[in-house]
Amino acid sequence: MNTLVGSRILIFSAGKPADKMALRLQRSGAFVKALNGQERDVLPLIKRWHPVLLIITDWTVDMAPWLNELLSLPVCTHLSVLALGADDEAHAMSALDAGASAYLADTVTESVLRAQIGTLLKNGHHWENTEVRQDPYIWINPESSRIRLNGSEIRLSRRLFRFLHYLALHPDRTFTASEIANVLSDGQKFIQENSVAAQVHRLRKYMEAAGAGEWLETVHGFGYRLTLPQKISFDVKLS
Known part of the structure; x- marks a missing residue:
């Protein structure tokens, strides 16, 4: 990698x-x-x-x-x-x-x-290894592999966990399908760019169960981004 x-x-x-x-x-x-x-x-x-x-x-x-x-x-x-x-x-x-x-x-x-x-x-x-925590909206703990959105815990596959974690570390940043494919595959090119949309759809479904589906946005012609509730996005923005 x-x-x-x-x-x-x-x-x-x-x-x-x-x-x-x-x-x-x-x-x-x-x-x-x-x-x-x-x-x-x-x-x-x-x-x-x-x-x-x-x-x-x-x-x-x-x-x-x-x-x-x-x-x-x-x-x-x-x-x-x-x-x-x-x-x-x-x-x-x-x-x-x-x-x-x-x-x-x-x-x-x-x-x-x-x-x-x-x-x-x-x-x-x-x-x-970096934790994301802004209670009560979002908590991602890599050590325990646990995620809470809006206070509700959701369970994700390792690949989707990595995807959401990465987006949460860079809120409001738009990533291309190529960049997301690299994150999903852990740098090993196991994910084709044309399958990124399906992975985004799956992740959004899990997030919807916690009332956070609208956070994962499709930016038509560019890619995808995670937009956190406005009053906390500044606090966790890392780049």
């Missing part, structure tokens, strides 16, 4: 913007936010968006105390960190000692960078 697909990655740069890196990762299926700013801007975005990987570009030794403090916070317990900077031992050791999961010289090839990102995502807290 391509571990980039569906992963939330935050790229932080205090220097030159990392827009090109962000675009390449997005094209590989990741959800990416590129933050060009100050160190103090990182924590609020982590709290709001819950990335599984933080990539720090232009690493300097002076950033070590900040990273060490950041990773001591509960919200960063499952956060993997990749630091990119100068090709020397002092920079590498300062990042690793501060808690970075890995350090690479910023001159590495694209293939090496992607391989390292893939390894960190594979070993990290992937989106499948």
